[in-house]
Amino acid sequence: xxVLGIETACDDTAAAVVRDGxxxxxxxxxxxxxxxxxxxxxxxxxxxxxxxxxxxxxIQESLDTAGVSFSEIDAVGVNCKHGLLRSIVVGVAAAKAxxxxxxxxxxxxxxIEGHIYSNILGNPDIEFPHICLTVSGxxxxxxxxTGHDRYxxxxxxxxxxxxxxxxxxxxxLGLGFPGGPLIDRLAQRGNPQAFAFxxxxxxRPGFDFSFSGLKTAVVNTVNELRAAxxxxxxxxxxxxxxxxxxxxxxxxxxxxxxxxxxxxITIAGGVSANSLLRDTFRELANRHGxxxxxxxxxxxxxxxxxxxxxxxxxLKDGQRSDIFLDAxxxxxxxxxxxxxxxxxxxxxxx
Amino acid sequence: xxVLGINTSRRVGSVALxxxxxxxxxxxxxxxYDCLRNIxxxxxxxxxxxxxxxxxxxLITVVLGPGSWSALRIGVATAKSLAHxxxxxxxxxxxxxxxxxxxxxxxxxxxxxxxxxxxYVYYAGYDCANHSPQRVTEYRFVTCxxxxxxxxxxxxxxxxxxxxxxxxxxxxxxxxxxxxxxALSQIRPSFxxxxxxxxxxxxxxxxxxxxxAVYLPDAEAESxxxxxx
Numbered sequence: 001x002x003v004l005g006i007e008t009a010c011d012d013t014a015a016a017v018v019r020d021g022x023x024x025x026x027x028x029x030x031x032x033x034x035x036x037x038x039x040x041x042x043x044x045x046x047x048x049x050x051x052x053x054x055x056x057x058x059i060q061e062s063l064d065t066a067g068v069s070f071s072e073i074d075a076v077g078v079n080c081k082h083g084l085l086r087s088i089v090v091g092v093a094a095a096k097a098x099x100x101x102x103x104x105x106x107x108x109x110x111x112i113e114g115h116i117y118s119n120i121l122g123n124p125d126i127e128f129p130h131i132c133l134t135v136s137g138x139x140x141x142x143x144x145x146t147g148h149d150r151y152x153x154x155x156x157x158x159x160x161x162x163x164x165x166x167x168x169x170x171x172x173l174g175l176g177f178p179g180g181p182l183i184d185r186l187a188q189r190g191n192p193q194a195f196a197f198x199x200x201x202x203x204r205p206g207f208d209f210s211f212s213g214l215k216t217a218v219v220n221t222v223n224e225l226r227a228a229x230x231x232x233x234x235x236x237x238x239x240x241x242x243x244x245x246x247x248x249x250x251x252x253x254x255x256x257x258x259x260x261x262x263x264x265i266t267i268a269g270g271v272s273a274n275s276l277l278r279d280t281f282r283e284l285a286n287r288h289g290x291x292x293x294x295x296x297x298x299x300x301x302x303x304x305x306x307x308x309x310x311x312x313x314x315l316k317d318g319q320r321s322d323i324f325l326d327a328x329x330x331x332x333x334x335x336x337x338x339x340x341x342x343x344x345x346x347x348x349x350x
Numbered sequence: 351x352x353v354l355g356i357n358t359s360r361r362v363g364s365v366a367l368x369x370x371x372x373x374x375x376x377x378x379x380x381x382x383y384d385c386l387r388n389i390x391x392x393x394x395x396x397x398x399x400x401x402x403x404x405x406x407x408x409l410i411t412v413v414l415g416p417g418s419w420s421a422l423r424i425g426v427a428t429a430k431s432l433a434h435x436x437x438x439x440x441x442x443x444x445x446x447x448x449x450x451x452x453x454x455x456x457x458x459x460x461x462x463x464x465x466x467x468x469x470y471v472y473y474a475g476y477d478c479a480n481h482s483p484q485r486v487t488e489y490r491f492v493t494c495x496x497x498x499x500x501x502x503x504x505x506x507x508x509x510x511x512x513x514x515x516x517x518x519x520x521x522x523x524x525x526x527x528x529x530x531x532x533a534l535s536q537i538r539p540s541f542x543x544x545x546x547x548x549x550x551x552x553x554x555x556x557x558x559x560x561x562x563a564v565y566l567p568d569a570e571a572e573s574x575x576x577x578x579x
Contacts, residue, residue, distance in 0.1 A: 045419065049563070052423045056434045056559045070435050086420045089386050093424045096390050097431035101404050323394060326387040 001074045003315070004062065004098070005308025008055065008091030009083025009111045010138060011036055011047045015059045016304030017066035017073070021312035022124045025066035027298060027305040030058050037177045041167060042137075048086035055094050062304065070098065075105040077311020080321075081331035082111035083138065088327045096325060107311040108321040110333055111302075112139055113151070115268040117313070118299040118306040126293065127264045133253045136269035136301075137163035137178065142207045142256050143333070145266075148313050151333055154256055155207025162245050163271045165211040169218050169241050173234050183238045184274050190239030195221055197244040199251075207256045214244055246276050250284060257290060266293045273300040351408040354393065354432075355542035358385050358425030359417025359445045360464075361511070365392045366539030367400055367407075371547065373540050374400050385421040389428055404436060409555075411546025413537060414442035415564035416464060416472055422563045430561055439555035441546040444564060449508055450476040450483035451541040452534050458504040459486070462535075463497065465510040466566045471497050475505075482548070491567050495520075503527050508535040 002025070007014040016027040032050050036042050063069060078095035080088060092108070099106035115134045120126050129146040131154075140162050142155035160168070163180055170179025175186065197217050200210045218241050225232050249271075257265055267281060272294050285292040299306060314320075352374075355366040363385055364378035375396045381388050397403060412429035415422045426442070433440035449462030456478055463473040471494050475487040492500070494516065501507065503526030509517055511532065521527050 048420070048423060049565070052427055052430075053560065053562045055427060056430055059431075059434070060559070086423070089420055089424050090427045092386060093389075093427035094431040096386075097428050098435050100390055100394065101432055101435040323391045324387050326384070 001312065002066075002068060002072060003075045003077055003308040003312045004059070004073045005304035005306070005311060006059065006076065006078040006091045006095045007111070007114065007302050007304045007307045008051045008087050009079050009302055010087060011042045012302040013051050013054045013058045014302055014304040015062035016308050017062050017068060018121070018305050018308035018312065021309045021316075022121055024121070024305050025068070026062045027303055028058050028062045028065060029298075029301070029303055030054050033178070040171045040177050042084070044084045044086055047084060048090060051087055051090040055090055059094065059098070070102055073098075073102065073104060075099070075107060075311060075315050077107045077109055077307045077314075079111040079114060079307055080108035080325060080327045083329065085327060085329040088329070092325060092327045096323070100323065105315055105320040106325060107314050107319060108325045109307055109310045109314060110331060112141065112333055114306040114310050116143065116145060116151075116266070117310040118268050118295040118303070119266040119293050120313075121299065121306060121309040122295065123293055126266075127291075129260070129262055130264035130266055131253060131257045131260065131262050132266045132268060133249060133272075134269045135162045135249060135267070135271040137161055137167055139269065140209050140211070141333075142253060144256075144260055144262075149317060153333060154260075155209065155252060157209040157211060159210050159212035160215060162209070162211055162249060163269070165215045165245060166271065168215050169238075172219060172222060173237060175234075175238075178270075180270060180274060183242055184276070186235050187239035187242045187276065190233070190235030190237070192239040192243035194233070194236035195240035197221075197240055199244055199248050202248055202251055207252050209248060209252065211245065211248075214241070242274070242276055246274070246280050249277060250280050253281075254284060254288065254290075263289070264291045264293065268295060268300070270301045273297050352402065352406050353409045353411060353543040353547060354407045355411045355539040355546065356389070356393070356425050356429045357413040357448070357537045357539050357542050358389060358421045359413040359415050360537060361418070362536055363389060363392075363421065363425070364537065364539040365389070365396055366543055367396050367402070368540055368543045371544055376539055378536070378539070382418075382421070385424045389425060404432060407432075407436065407438060409546070409550060410438055410440045411542050412440065412442050413445055413448060413542055414561070415445055416466075416566040417445055419565070426561065426563050430558055433558045439550065440558050440561060441550045442556050442561055443542060443545045443549060444489070445537065446472070446474045446489065447483070447485070448537050448542050448545050449535070450478075450485075451545055452508065452538060453506055453530065454478045454481055454483055456506060458506050458528070459502055460506050460508065461501060462508040463510060463513060464566075465494075465512045466491070469494050470566075471513065472566050473497055475502065501527055506530055510535070
């Protein structure tokens with residue numbers, strides 16, 4: 001079965017064709033990095049405009065690369081439940097039109113659930129239950145995945161997501177946007193022990209995160225160094241900041257695995273591409289006898305393949321959306337039926 | 351030629367099916383918040399009632415704007431993707447050009463006006479001397495009060511809902527300027543098809559892939575952006 005997956009949650013226009021939920025025939029991502037980098041962050045209105053102008057090119061490219069035509073696609077999956085609303089609606093409108101024209105099933109899915117499936121995609125025999133850490137610029141969650149479509153949220157960020165902290169610190173240090181890869185690269189020649197930044201929430205019970213205070217600590221340090229007229233070694237700041245973030249993410253995840261007595265951990269989302277995070281998880285997993293799974297770099301950031309893989313499993317389970325499918329910026333993860341039986345006014349226009 | 355027209359540029363979204371210019375059906379709905387939810391279902395309802403399928407449509411016309419940003423994009427993305435999958439030509443038309451069709455058999459000038467943020471309006475003037483609206487001004491983006499100064503009488507002004515009270519007060523004294531009623535100031539999707547067919551006959555179809563919406567020159571979006579991070 002061939003599923004076309006469409007994803008326009010934030011600033012990447014993405015479409016992919018996936019066979020039977022695990023074989024990627026194409027995975028096209030049109031990045032808007034150049035549009036947003038001069039602003040130092042994603043500008044929602046610009047993102048939505050670029051989605052509308054590129055969506056059909058991206059979809060066609062995903063078909064061409066897979067060597068298939070619309071008539072060979074068996075179902076369309078689309079993220080409709082998490083992200084920037086004005087971006088999401090473009091992908092959903094396109095997905096609805098395609099499914100309708102071809103008379104094939106349409107499956108609206110949750111963006112973060114898609115990230116969970118970026119690992120299930122490449123590991124169809126993955127063990128349930130497992131703990132999934134999803135972490136990007138827009139989300140930072142610890143999820144107890146007990147089966148297909150069965151989730152228990154056990155921790156989340158109380159303020160900024162880790163990826164958001166990376167972006168803000170990158171902007172502060174004058175490195176650019178997006179911050180994750182830039183800090184990752186710079187940190188490799190810095191000293192991670194140079195500054196003793198706080199490890200927020202680490203000694204608190206529970207599995208929630210907080211990165212706003214850490215970001216402020218970096219700001220304060222930079223200001224103090226400037227005021228004292230001292231030389232600022234940006235690589236050391238980047239390395240120390242990154243080390244603090246990774247320490248918190250890894251320690252909380254391991255604690256959650258221990259508490260739930262689980263041996264398999266998956267990490268997903270843009271920050272799961274961070275090399276220190278991957279190395280640290282790998283090392284600790286070896287030491288604690290855990291299995292750690294993370295996606296290839298191409299599946300860490302937003303992509304259509306994870307949406308197609310997830311839609312495949314939902315369809316197999318008998319789930320599909322109707323012609324009234326709507327979009328939400330931040331739907332709860334898990335059983336969503338109650339939400340859709342009482343469709344609230346789900347977005348406002350600008 | 352079966353033509354499907356889609357308009358989501360304003361508070362009332364609408365769709366029409368025509369056979370060339372002969373009306374087959376028209377559907378309009380206030381759906382400020384429910385555009386994504388409803389627009390495809392409205393198309394499906396019309397097609398079904400007329401015993402057609404999307405594959406029978408020969409041309410798709412769509413209002414490109416200006417108008418409400420998100421709703422506009424939902425309509426244009428729907429139109430583009432239907433055209434893409436079904437491999438049918440698509441023609442986009444400007445909101446003001448379509449509105450001018452509402453009143454084409456008059457000697458007066460017609461001024462469709464759309465309200466924007468912060469007291470600004472977007473408008474153009476049309477001459478219907480040969481029964482087909484010819485735009486005789488630039489598309490202009492000015493303050494509401496500047497608009498009233500710009501009008502060349504005798505004229506009919508087709509106003510957005512939000513501007514009506516203010517305009518009545520200002521224009522009351524001027525006998526040569528008439529305000530169109532609210533119903534006359536709505537986009538009629540059959541006229542989207544009419545304007546689209548006209549454009550299709552003169553200059554052919556638009557490129558499905560690169561077709562973009564038309565936005566008001568709202569400085570906010572491009573130069574003073576609200577950032578996510």
